[in-house]
Amino acid sequence: MVRAAGSRQNGGDTNRKGVTAMLATFGLLLSCQLIGEVAARGLALPVPGPVLGLALLLLLLRLSPPLAERLRPTTGVILANLSLMFVPAGVGVIGNLEVLSKDWLALLIILTVSTLLAMLAAVGTFILVRRLTERGAGA
Amino acid sequence: MTDVARLWSYLSTSPLTWLTATVLAYLAADALARRLGNPPWANPVLMSVLLIAPVLWGTGTAYAAYFEGAQFIHFLLGPATVALALPLWDNRETIRHSVLPILLALVAGSVVAAGSAILLARAFGLPPELILSVAPKSTTAPVALGISEAVGGLPSLTAVLVILTGIIGAVTVTPLMNLLRIGDWRARGFAVGVAAHGIGTARAFQVNPVAGAYAGIAMALNALLTSLIVPVLVRWLV
Numbered sequence: 001m002v003r004a005a006g007s008r009q010n011g012g013d014t015n016r017k018g019v020t021a022m023l024a025t026f027g028l029l030l031s032c033q034l035i036g037e038v039a040a041r042g043l044a045l046p047v048p049g050p051v052l053g054l055a056l057l058l059l060l061l062r063l064s065p066p067l068a069e070r071l072r073p074t075t076g077v078i079l080a081n082l083s084l085m086f087v088p089a090g091v092g093v094i095g096n097l098e099v100l101s102k103d104w105l106a107l108l109i110i111l112t113v114s115t116l117l118a119m120l121a122a123v124g125t126f127i128l129v130r131r132l133t134e135r136g137a138g139a
Numbered sequence: 140m141t142d143v144a145r146l147w148s149y150l151s152t153s154p155l156t157w158l159t160a161t162v163l164a165y166l167a168a169d170a171l172a173r174r175l176g177n178p179p180w181a182n183p184v185l186m187s188v189l190l191i192a193p194v195l196w197g198t199g200t201a202y203a204a205y206f207e208g209a210q211f212i213h214f215l216l217g218p219a220t221v222a223l224a225l226p227l228w229d230n231r232e233t234i235r236h237s238v239l240p241i242l243l244a245l246v247a248g249s250v251v252a253a254g255s256a257i258l259l260a261r262a263f264g265l266p267p268e269l270i271l272s273v274a275p276k277s278t279t280a281p282v283a284l285g286i287s288e289a290v291g292g293l294p295s296l297t298a299v300l301v302i303l304t305g306i307i308g309a310v311t312v313t314p315l316m317n318l319l320r321i322g323d324w325r326a327r328g329f330a331v332g333v334a335a336h337g338i339g340t341a342r343a344f345q346v347n348p349v350a351g352a353y354a355g356i357a358m359a360l361n362a363l364l365t366s367l368i369v370p371v372l373v374r375w376l377v
Contacts, residue, residue: 029218046366048282050220057224075222082341083183084165088209090188090302095202106263114255118334122248126326129240
């Protein structure tokens with residue numbers, strides 16, 4: 001049913017087809033998110049709706065691999081401009097100046113140290129486990 | 140004079156103004172970052188915020204009025220998260236071969252991200268609502284807000300801390316990984332995705348497509364895990 005959002009490939013010039021494909025992709029992304037939100041709320045899952053939507057889209061790609069080529073032009077643009085979508089929340093800094101002005105240095109140190117530690121933990125674990133499992137697989 | 144004042148009162152309260160300002164600020168920031176060759180410190184989110192925040196501050200515009208317009212962009216975070224399915228799908232073969240490193244690195248990164256934030260915030264003697272607000276900082280914004288609210292933090296403050304964390308991760312990941320001489324794009328991408336969510340993922344896509352795909356996986360999985368572990372860590376550590 002969600003796949004009905006796929007674009008019609010016949011008729012129209014290339015440009016019009018491109019626009020339709022873009023809207024169809026956007027419709028599919030929104031549908032996946034909506035189903036994800038409904039499932040998360042309806043089943044009281046601790047998982048966020050968009051993440052369930054992501055899992056649903058993966059499932060759809062698995063069921064119909066050619067879908068990937070139809071989605072790629074639009075998802076490529078969205079993911080290439082992911083940074084844009086964080087700007088509104090980032091500007092929220094001006095709504096929190098009172099709290100931030102008091103503890104800004106402590107918060108900056110906490111965020112920096114904690115983020116570096118998390119990256120070190122993740123990269124160290126990833127490489128260690130990869131070496132162990134690849135050696136195990138190779139032996 | 141009154142005409143100018145009336146025009147300004149329209150502009151400053153119209154969602155259109157702040158939506159336009161957000162898009163233009165981002166385009167300018169992105170163009171500048173590209174021209175500079177995307178160095179780690181020229182972060183597009185940071186530069187956009189630095190362009191917009193002084194305008195709001197100078198014109199006395201409340202964040203709520205700004206967000207009336209900017210919410211249309213903020214809303215796209217949801218579909219963009221769903222769109223991460225595509226790079227995951229494209230990299231399904233390499234992912235299948237690194238399931239164990241992915242899962243263990245996820246647990247390590249996620250627990251350290253939230254646990255160290257809580258312990259450091261306590262060590263600095265911050266008030267409890269700040270400790271609770273900083274705990275979910277490494278997960279993507281909409282998820283972090285939900286967690287913050289659930290454990291008793293301040294969601295609007297969490298949003299800012301999440302963005303700052305993303306910027307810090309995006310700015311530091313390249314120098315850090317180069318310093319450690321880590322050449323595995325999968326590991327590099329995964330680390331920044333766990334620690335610095337979508338902004339780290341955007342940075343990873345800037346540097347290398349495989350790193351971007353792994354950052355996307357890390358971000359999606361960490362959204363799941365953080366919402367499970369922060370309530371537990373908060374009970375233990377706060």
